[in-house]
Amino acid sequence: MSGEPLVSLDxxxxxxxxxxxxxxxxEPEVVRAVDGVSLDIEENxxxxxxxxxxxxxxxxxxxxxxxxxxxxxSVRYRGQDxxxxxxxxxxxxxPHDEIRRSLQIIHQxxxxxxxxxxxxxxxxxxxxxxxxSDMSAGDRRREVRSMLERxxxxxxxxxxxxxxxQLSGGEQQRxxxxxxxxxxxxxxxxxxxxxxxxxxxxxxMMDLLLELQAQxxxxxxxxxxxxxxxxYLASHAGGRIGVMYLGELVEIGPAERIINDPxxxxxxxxxxATPDLHAGSDAPEPPVRTIDIPDPTDPPSGCRFHTRxxxxxxxxxxxxxxxxxxxxxxxxxxxxxxDDHEYWxxxxxxxxxxxxxxxxxxxxxPAE
Amino acid sequence: xxxxxxRSTQTATHSTERTGSTDxxxxxVLEIRDAEVSFEMDRGVSRVMDHVDLxxxxxxxxxxxxxxxxxxxxxxxxxxxxxxxxxxxxxxxTYYPEDGEPVDVLGLSDxxxxxxxxxxxxxxxxxxxxxxxxxxxxxxxxxxxxxxxDDDVEAGMERARELLSDLxxxxxxxxxxxxxxxxxxxxxxxxxxxxxxxxxxxLVMDEPTAALDLLMQRSILSLLEDLRExxxxxxxxxxxxxxxxxxxxxxxAVMYAFExxxxxxxxxxxxxxxxxxxxxxxxxxxxxxxxxxxxxxIEGAAPDPVDVPDGCTYHPRCPLADETCVADDPDFRQVDAxxxxxxxxxxxxxxxxxxxxxxxxxxxxxxxxxxxx
Numbered sequence: 001m002s003g004e005p006l007v008s009l010d011x012x013x014x015x016x017x018x019x020x021x022x023x024x025x026x027e028p029e030v031v032r033a034v035d036g037v038s039l040d041i042e043e044n045x046x047x048x049x050x051x052x053x054x055x056x057x058x059x060x061x062x063x064x065x066x067x068x069x070x071x072x073x074s075v076r077y078r079g080q081d082x083x084x085x086x087x088x089x090x091x092x093x094x095p096h097d098e099i100r101r102s103l104q105i106i107h108q109x110x111x112x113x114x115x116x117x118x119x120x121x122x123x124x125x126x127x128x129x130x131x132x133s134d135m136s137a138g139d140r141r142r143e144v145r146s147m148l149e150r151x152x153x154x155x156x157x158x159x160x161x162x163x164x165x166q167l168s169g170g171e172q173q174r175x176x177x178x179x180x181x182x183x184x185x186x187x188x189x190x191x192x193x194x195x196x197x198x199x200x201x202x203x204x205m206m207d208l209l210l211e212l213q214a215q216x217x218x219x220x221x222x223x224x225x226x227x228x229x230x231x232y233l234a235s236h237a238g239g240r241i242g243v244m245y246l247g248e249l250v251e252i253g254p255a256e257r258i259i260n261d262p263x264x265x266x267x268x269x270x271x272x273a274t275p276d277l278h279a280g281s282d283a284p285e286p287p288v289r290t291i292d293i294p295d296p297t298d299p300p301s302g303c304r305f306h307t308r309x310x311x312x313x314x315x316x317x318x319x320x321x322x323x324x325x326x327x328x329x330x331x332x333x334x335x336x337x338x339d340d341h342e343y344w345x346x347x348x349x350x351x352x353x354x355x356x357x358x359x360x361x362x363x364x365x366p367a368e
Numbered sequence: 369x370x371x372x373x374x375r376s377t378q379t380a381t382h383s384t385e386r387t388g389s390t391d392x393x394x395x396x397v398l399e400i401r402d403a404e405v406s407f408e409m410d411r412g413v414s415r416v417m418d419h420v421d422l423x424x425x426x427x428x429x430x431x432x433x434x435x436x437x438x439x440x441x442x443x444x445x446x447x448x449x450x451x452x453x454x455x456x457x458x459x460x461x462t463y464y465p466e467d468g469e470p471v472d473v474l475g476l477s478d479x480x481x482x483x484x485x486x487x488x489x490x491x492x493x494x495x496x497x498x499x500x501x502x503x504x505x506x507x508x509x510x511x512x513x514x515x516x517x518d519d520d521v522e523a524g525m526e527r528a529r530e531l532l533s534d535l536x537x538x539x540x541x542x543x544x545x546x547x548x549x550x551x552x553x554x555x556x557x558x559x560x561x562x563x564x565x566x567x568x569x570x571l572v573m574d575e576p577t578a579a580l581d582l583l584m585q586r587s588i589l590s591l592l593e594d595l596r597e598x599x600x601x602x603x604x605x606x607x608x609x610x611x612x613x614x615x616x617x618x619x620x621a622v623m624y625a626f627e628x629x630x631x632x633x634x635x636x637x638x639x640x641x642x643x644x645x646x647x648x649x650x651x652x653x654x655x656x657x658x659x660x661x662x663x664x665x666i667e668g669a670a671p672d673p674v675d676v677p678d679g680c681t682y683h684p685r686c687p688l689a690d691e692t693c694v695a696d697d698p699d700f701r702q703v704d705a706x707x708x709x710x711x712x713x714x715x716x717x718x719x720x721x722x723x724x725x726x727x728x729x730x731x732x733x734x735x736x737x738x739x740x741x
Contacts, residue, residue, distance in 0.1 A: 052581040052583055052584070053552075053581050168669065198435040198436055198608065198670075199435060199608060199609070199610070199649065199652060199653060200435060200648070200649060200652045200665055200666040201665060202652070202654065202665070203652050203654065203664060203665040204665035207665070225581050225582060226582060226654075227582070227656065228654035228655060228656050229654055231654070231656060232654050259656055269583060270582070270583065271656070272583075272586070273581075273582040273583035273585070273586045273587075274582060274656050275582075275586065275609070275611035275612045275614065275615055276611065276615075276655065276656060277610070277611045277614055277638055277650065277653060277655050285590055286583070286586065286587040286590060288583070288587075290536070291536050291553070291583070291584065291587040292536075292551060292553060292554060293551070
């Protein structure tokens with residue numbers, strides 16, 4: 001916690017305007033993809049962001065590595081505002097080029113991010129040519145081969161000569177990873193990088209990520225909708241899991257705490273949603289009052305989770321909870337963490353109320 | 369080898385030489401015998417499903433699990449004789465209606481097949497967007513389906529509203545919408561309602577929830593469980609996601625390299641899987657309740673469909689493989705009354721591929737229930 005974080009997000013907002021079409025002159029609808037998120041990423045840190053699709057986790061990840069310009073708040077790299085550097089505003093201590101090199105991404109679909117007309121060797125030599133222009137051609141070739149070997153693609157000469165379509169999905173993902181690492185980055189965003197792989201290959205790929213993370217001291221932000229993958233990576237690396245809901249970070253803390261002692265009702269729901277091989281074969285009712293996510297252009301008032309939350313009370317409709325410390329390094333945005341909050345004396349939300357907002361009237365009574 | 373007798377038998381009891389995943393006792397709604405799908409390719413004939421025998425019991429939920437390219441989608445399509453060209457399906461598929469004569473599915477005329485597909489055996493595939501016509505409202509889909517099958521539209525729409533409501537949807541709002549106006553999870557539930565509107569006996573689902581969030585997947589699964597009970601449905605749930613289907617299925621069938629390699633009651637498979645592949649797959653599955661150190665991936669890769677290994681197709685990756693496995697393809701062995709595995713060395717599998725997660729063999733009942741919370 002001492003010194004400047006590697007990347008520091010402060011009150012970050014990313015609002016997208018959704019155009020209504022040519023002939024519609026009404027107000028454009030605004031999607032609040034990320035709303036008021038503050039998060040520090042340290043050196044050699046691993047943070048896994050989880051949540052349902054549309055919760056803003058990918059947008060937050062992209063904002064963290066300077067790929068997405070925030071509409072509010074700031075993103076700093078070692079103290080330098082990333083977008084000031086980009087726009088040349090104020091005293092730029094760290095040039096934008098260096099920030100770009102230092103913050104890398106591997107995509108969900110590695111095939112689509114690799115140029116299909118270039119051999120693996122060319123794809124991987126490109127970053128070296130750009131960032132280490134004094135390197136000789138022979139050294140470049142050796143470096144590429146040694147990296148391929150390190151990610152288990154042997155014989156490296158054979159793989160270096162292939163085109164992306166001649167690689168399996170797992171191998172393409174490794175090439176994308178090597179390409180990111182060759183930039184010598186401080187932080188890599190892995191955006192659902194595991195989800196596309198077959199179950200039997202996921203652990204292997206995650207082990208590789210962990211091994212390289214430790215070897216290169218690279219920080220990782222790992223975006224996933226799957227809590228068990230997030231836990232595997234974050235726990236092994238001694239990192240954190242951050243839970244997002246409708247653009248807000250509702251809970252963040254050490255991985256094992258989030259798994260074993262989740263505080264936010266939404267985190268508990270995600271925990272329920274993660275299949276468990278040994279829990280027996282009954283599928284109980286979902287522990288949410290409505291199973292569909294509200295429209296992100298019109299998020300609920302107060303706590304955004306109140307329309308689905310099994311614990312919601314009247315207070316949750318009116319006020320939006322701020323993150324509070326549940327324990328060291330563990331923050332939760334829920335009134336239930338505050339013993340003296342008016343939440344405890346306010347009446348539970350009845351389901352009839354919900355149909356007024358956005359829940360279907362056919363909703364059965366709350367589960368459990 | 370079993371073709372003749374399945375066709376001529378009226379009841380579900382018949383004998384086969386191949387034990388396979390067939391049994392003579394339960395009430396079967398579907399019987400698949402020696403089903404095979406092949407494609408002609410430039411590189412040679414590619415067999416994407418190889419000699420599958422499977423009985424689907426009436427009223428059960430059976431989960432068919434396999435990784436991508438294992439042939440599991442071919443099995444789903446086969447049950448409705450819906451394998452797409454240029455794939456060629458051979459073998460025997462028999463449907464036994466609740467009342468009435470058995471139906472030889474592969475011998476049906478196009479017209480009768482069309483009726484069978486919605487009225488008796490219905491299907492839901494991954495990606496509801498491509499199953500809906502984007503230019504048609506959701507209501508029209510229901511009406512058109514009912515009309516095409518000469519069903520009473522008014523009564524049918526009443527069923528539709530009830531199904532939608534049972535799937536936690538607001539019936540009128542969904543019926544009035546176009547498919548693209550619904551979220552992925554709503555669309556997939558609307559598609560499930562559509563597939564059930566003609567009151568079929570069997571619902572075949574191929575990765576019906578794969579594109580959705582886990583929370584939506586789990587929610588849909590719990591709704592499917594309710595629907596099964598309410599409508600006396602038989603369900604075939606095909607997926608790559610073993611933990612997901614383990615929560616729902618009564619039995620699990622595992623496919624590897626275009627073959628069925630193990631089948632048994634879900635608890636049996638989870639606790640006492642007898643095929644080394646199934647055991648390795650269970651070990652490779654991230655699990656929130658398992659100790660972290662215990663997950664490991666399966667060495668090697670699944671075979672290419674034009675170059676399937678001789679003998680047991682799993683032998684190049686299997687720690688138990690010996691000369692027998694290289695030379696011969698194992699038939700199913702009886703592990704337990706309802707549990708079979710296609711492995712010569714199944715008795716040694718537990719020792720060779722120990723379960724690394726929960727201590728399942730010690731005391732199944734307690735170790736399973738109190739693992740968490």
